[in-house]
Every structure is written in C-alpha cells, then in structure tokens.
Amino acid sequence: MEDGGVNARDRDGEGRARSARPRDGLGRPLAYGEPGVQRQPEGVVRTPAETVAEAQRLLDAGMPFHAHEVFEDAWKSGPEAEAPLWRALAQLAVGLTHAARGNAVGGARLLRRGAEALALAGPETASARGGGPYGIDVPGLVRWARELALRVDEGPAVDAAAQAPQLAYRPDRQDPA
Template identity: 70%
Template sequence: MDKARRDRDAEGRARNARPRDGLGRPLPYGAEGVERQPEGIVRTAGQSLADAQRLLDAGMPFHAHEVFEDAWKTGPEAERELWRGLAQLAVGLTHAARGNAAGGGRLLLRGADRISGYRDPYAIDVAGLTAWARGLAARLDGPVDAVAEAPRLTSVP
C-alpha cells in the first residue's frame, strides 16, 4: 500500500483504522466492529483490573490486553513485568479463541512465568491465574470460547 494512503493517527504514526471484531481481528472497511479500547489511558491498578475483568467477561481478551498494556507502559517500573505478564495472558487467550493453539499456548505460558514471582499485589490471584494459564495451554487443540475460558483476575469479587 502506498505510504500516503496508510491510516495515520493524530501524531502521524501508522495506525490501522479498520474496524475490529471482539477478538481484535481487522474487519473490512465499512463493516461494523466493536468499539476500540482507547490507548494510553492512565488508570489506577484497581481500575485497570476492573476494566480488564469486564472485557474478559465480555469475551474481549484482546481489548483486556490493551488495558494491561497501558498499565505496563504508564505504571511504576517495579510493576511493569506484572502488567506485561497479565497482557500476555490476555493475548494468549485471544490467540486461543482465534484457534491459534500453538501461539496461544506459548503466550499463556510466558505470561504465567512472568507473573509467578509476584505475591498477589492488588489482590491479583497470581497462583490461580498461573494454574489457569498452564491448564489452558496444556489442553489447547482448537478454538476456545473466550467467555467460558475467561479467568478471574483477583481473589476479590
């Protein structure tokens, strides 16, 4: 595609403006997609977890990944690997729901390894999430239902 015709954001960076489905897959221009998760939002840890849980429960793990990515990019340096690991869990579920068992499994395991050293910050159920990710990765053999497989992020309802 000609560079002059590429979709660009307000800062002039290349940014695909195609609508996306609930799993983040691009749809044809003009199709009705789901609302995109705004990028670069600074949230508290509690708000990040609540927003991501709402998106996971709605079967939108790609969008939950975007929330975690914001937390990893805007949060304290000491917590970056935690949020990065949570983002990998969400995008691992995204790939699993899309039917990419190998890629989904790798990301789930990578995310589980990345968060496993944390001791339940913000009531995040690290042990439960790690077990969930490893269990899901072990049984992937085709597309999964993102809603049915959505994990609980915290030990607090």
C-alpha cells in the same frame, strides 16, 4: 488500493501509521465499513483497581485482545517496578486471544510464557492466602494459564468468554488446604 481507491495508510493525529479498520471482539481487523466493537483508547492512565476491573469486564465479555490493551497501558504508564506484573497479565490475555482465534501453538506458548512471567512478578507481594498485588490471584492465574495451555495444545479454538480467568483473589475459589 483501499477504502474507495485511497492508496494511503491510516494515520493518527501525529502522523503515525494507525489502522482505522474496525475490529472484532478478538481484535481481528474487519473490512472498512463493517460493524466492529469499540476499540480501547490507548494511553489511558488508570489506578491498579481500575485496570483490574476494566480488564475483567473485557475478559468476561470475550474480548481478551482489548483486555491486553488495558494491561499494556498499565505497564507503560505505571511504576517501572510494576511493569513485569502488567506485562505478564497482558501476555495471558494475548495467549487467550490467540487460543480463541484458533492459533493453538501461539496461544499455548503465550499462556505458558505469561504464567512463568507472572509467577516471577508476583510472589514477593503475594499473601499467605494466595492473593497478590492489588488483590490479583497470582497463583490462581498461573494455574489457569498452565491448565488452559494444555487444553489448547489438545484441541480446537476455545471460547474466550467461557475460558476467561478471574483476576482477583476470591476466598470462595481458594483450593482446599
């Protein structure tokens, strides 16, 4: 029995099962009545620039689970040809989520899977300077994910905010040639 003896699953307005439990910054469910962080609304259609900006804000705040939901909205609402890009970015965010929760095996696996998917999704649109579609630093994110996966394999949970990647290409962060 949950929530004062009510023995029913939470439902949304259309009758689908949808947990109403609050969640922490890493998306873990908390007990009913506990303070949690505001959840990301689902199904929001954003421009690619808005998607990158909102996901970066959430990553910087140590909320990669919520950033994954932003990427998921982009892959589900955008052009089919762009779905692999957004799905790969969502995998990276979920990998960081698992790593921050202390799930080293799952975190490293998802970081590697996301890195491989992103490497395949972005090269045809990447510029010679290393940028990718919508200014996304595809090579930098692939490198970040692979390096973080190695660190996750070796140690304890990571701090999601401290390990947050920079999504957009920045010339001042380019590796020397």
